[in-house]
Amino acid sequence: MQSLSINKRAAILSFVLLIVFLGAWEISITRQVLGEALTEYEILMGLGQQRSAIPPPSDVMVKAWEQLSNPFYDAGPNDKGIGIQLAYSISRVLSGFGLAVLVAIPLGFLIGMSPVAYKALNPFIQVLRPISPLAWMPLALFIIQDANSSAIFVIFICSVWPMLLNTAFGVAGVRADWVNVARTHELGSLRTAFTVILPAAAPTILTGMRISIGIAWLVIVAAEMLVGGTGIGYYVWNEWNNLDLTSVIFSILMIGVVGMLLDAVFATLQRAVTYAE
Amino acid sequence: MHKHFLSIERLTQTFPDGAGGTLTVFENASFGIEKGEFVCILGHSGCGKSTIMNVLAGLSDPTSGVVKMDGVAVSGPSLDRGVVFQNYSLLPWLSALKNVTFGVKARYRDWSREQVLEHATKYLAMVGLEGDVIHRKPSQLSGGMRQRVSIARAFANQPKLLLLDEPFGALDALTRGTIQEELLKVWSKTEQTVFMITHDIDEAILLADRILLMTNGPFARVAESVEITIPRPRIRTEIVNHPNYYAIRNHLVQFLGKRSKELAGQRSEGESQSPETVRIDLTENAPDPEPKPRPTHLQAVNG
Numbered sequence: 001m002q003s004l005s006i007n008k009r010a011a012i013l014s015f016v017l018l019i020v021f022l023g024a025w026e027i028s029i030t031r032q033v034l035g036e037a038l039t040e041y042e043i044l045m046g047l048g049q050q051r052s053a054i055p056p057p058s059d060v061m062v063k064a065w066e067q068l069s070n071p072f073y074d075a076g077p078n079d080k081g082i083g084i085q086l087a088y089s090i091s092r093v094l095s096g097f098g099l100a101v102l103v104a105i106p107l108g109f110l111i112g113m114s115p116v117a118y119k120a121l122n123p124f125i126q127v128l129r130p131i132s133p134l135a136w137m138p139l140a141l142f143i144i145q146d147a148n149s150s151a152i153f154v155i156f157i158c159s160v161w162p163m164l165l166n167t168a169f170g171v172a173g174v175r176a177d178w179v180n181v182a183r184t185h186e187l188g189s190l191r192t193a194f195t196v197i198l199p200a201a202a203p204t205i206l207t208g209m210r211i212s213i214g215i216a217w218l219v220i221v222a223a224e225m226l227v228g229g230t231g232i233g234y235y236v237w238n239e240w241n242n243l244d245l246t247s248v249i250f251s252i253l254m255i256g257v258v259g260m261l262l263d264a265v266f267a268t269l270q271r272a273v274t275y276a277e
Numbered sequence: 278m279h280k281h282f283l284s285i286e287r288l289t290q291t292f293p294d295g296a297g298g299t300l301t302v303f304e305n306a307s308f309g310i311e312k313g314e315f316v317c318i319l320g321h322s323g324c325g326k327s328t329i330m331n332v333l334a335g336l337s338d339p340t341s342g343v344v345k346m347d348g349v350a351v352s353g354p355s356l357d358r359g360v361v362f363q364n365y366s367l368l369p370w371l372s373a374l375k376n377v378t379f380g381v382k383a384r385y386r387d388w389s390r391e392q393v394l395e396h397a398t399k400y401l402a403m404v405g406l407e408g409d410v411i412h413r414k415p416s417q418l419s420g421g422m423r424q425r426v427s428i429a430r431a432f433a434n435q436p437k438l439l440l441l442d443e444p445f446g447a448l449d450a451l452t453r454g455t456i457q458e459e460l461l462k463v464w465s466k467t468e469q470t471v472f473m474i475t476h477d478i479d480e481a482i483l484l485a486d487r488i489l490l491m492t493n494g495p496f497a498r499v500a501e502s503v504e505i506t507i508p509r510p511r512i513r514t515e516i517v518n519h520p521n522y523y524a525i526r527n528h529l530v531q532f533l534g535k536r537s538k539e540l541a542g543q544r545s546e547g548e549s550q551s552p553e554t555v556r557i558d559l560t561e562n563a564p565d566p567e568p569k570p571r572p573t574h575l576q577a578v579n580g
Contacts, residue, residue, distance in 0.1 A: 177362055180336055180366065185380055277415075
């Protein structure tokens with residue numbers, strides 16, 4: 001018997017699990033609907049109501065096909081394609097995340113290089129870090145007075161901490177020998193920062209960025225449910241209000257897929273800067 | 278008074294001993310190095326060799342005393358004093374070639390890319406690294422190759438003084454032998470002034486013009502400066518047959534084994550402590566090349 005590679009065997013197993021799961025889901029829903037069908041008498045008497053069941057996977061797939069074949073349609077404020085909604089969410093995440101990069105990396109350098117700065121800022125970081133980003137929302141709405149910017153602020157505040165701490169940790173952990181190499185070559189502080197410390201700390205910094213983008217994507221869904229208007233979080237909540245569970249399940253899947261893609265981008269970047277000692 | 282190219286004057290280093298007092302590593306140590314000279318310093322661990330090295334490199338400041346190069350007191354690290362560290366200190370995210378060009382670019386800031394590349398490649402070739410190997414990352418190179426890259430980086434910068442901090446300490450004996458020869462080859466082509474720390478007596482005899490011997494710490498001092506009276510070019514397999522080889526080696530072994538302890542802990546009482554020059558040359562008094570047992574002749578000259 002010819003043995004397959006581990007990857008092939010894993011792929012086959014994944015596929016089998018998926019089929020079994022979808023099959024079980026499909027069958028259980030069909031039975032439930034059949035079993036609970038109302039008698040004619042009950043309908044005539046208005047007794048009981050048709051209980052809306054969780055849609056079977058076949059419905060979700062039909063929905064997915066329908067949505068993905070035309071992802072960017074725009075038929076008014078409450079009816080936009082999934083592509084538009086995701087684009088809103090991704091742009092908010094990237095704006096908030098980008099601002100966090102601009103703050104966290106220079107500040108992380110400072111904290112990592114100066115023990116005084118580290119000790120002085122550490123109490124603030126320790127208090128601010130465990131705050132749920134959504135707790136900032138009311139304050140942000142009051143101060144900024146704009147729902148969209150508040151959502152971006154919430155993303156900023158949740159993605160700043162992992163990057164800040166990882167940058168500081170990475171910079172502080174740069175081997176003294178490498179810094180000595182820079183010193184014996186008479187490199188200025190700026191050149192040392194860019195040619196020695198940044199590449200040395202890059203893998204740790206990228207780890208922080210990868211954690212941050214993951215958290216940002218988790219938080220944007222909740223933030224958009226609160227601020228409403230546009231975005232995938234709003235879409236999920238809106239479909240729930242429409243009692244369109246097929247769309248809810250479909251959008252949950254899309255959130256997962258986009259989150260995975262964002263993580264994959266940062267995983268690739270991380271691999272590019274990682275070095276072996 | 279004779280002016281040395283590099284002169285170390287009344288260097289003292291103390292550290293807090295952790296119990297409120299101070300620990301004196303060495304006190305009022307003075308010695309000099311001439312231009313183009315290859316000097317090795319031998320001594321037991323903890324006698325302050327690395328501290329002296331760090332002070333010469335400008336990576337740390339002594340408690341008191343000055344280091345003068347070309348008559349000018351040095352402070353802080355400088356491109357004039359190149360360092361080869363024991364653990365190679367190559368930047369792991371750069372290829373071997375990029376590690377060398379990193380140094381060359383820092384030294385010759387107005388050079389074109391081609392000039393930098395050509396210069397770096399030339400020095401890598403001098404230590405026997407050519408072809409695809411120079412595009413590998415340090416993690417893909419053996420310990421010996423990494424140290425060659427490190428040596429090429431230091432020599433390519435053509436510093437006035439090259440400091441080697443136990444450069445072969447982490448290498449196996451056979452690799453060490455080859456790289457010592459590479460080092461001698463490069464050194465003889467460049468007439469570089471070299472100051473090197475080592476633990477290895479045979480290595481010191483092979484490489485050095487002069488060996489400085491340090492007593493044990495605390496209150497260590499450079500007690501002797503032993504001239505290596507074996508003509509160059511020296512080849513490992515041939516110098517062992519030179520009449521002076523074992524006489525010098527015995528002297529060094531005796532010093533490190535016994536006298537470094539006996540002389541330890543002597544305070545300077547404010548005096549500048551210069552090493553005593555020792556010259557052992559059996560060929561001077563014995564023109565006949567026939568080797569026969571004779572007593573070791575020691576000549577002590579105050580330096």
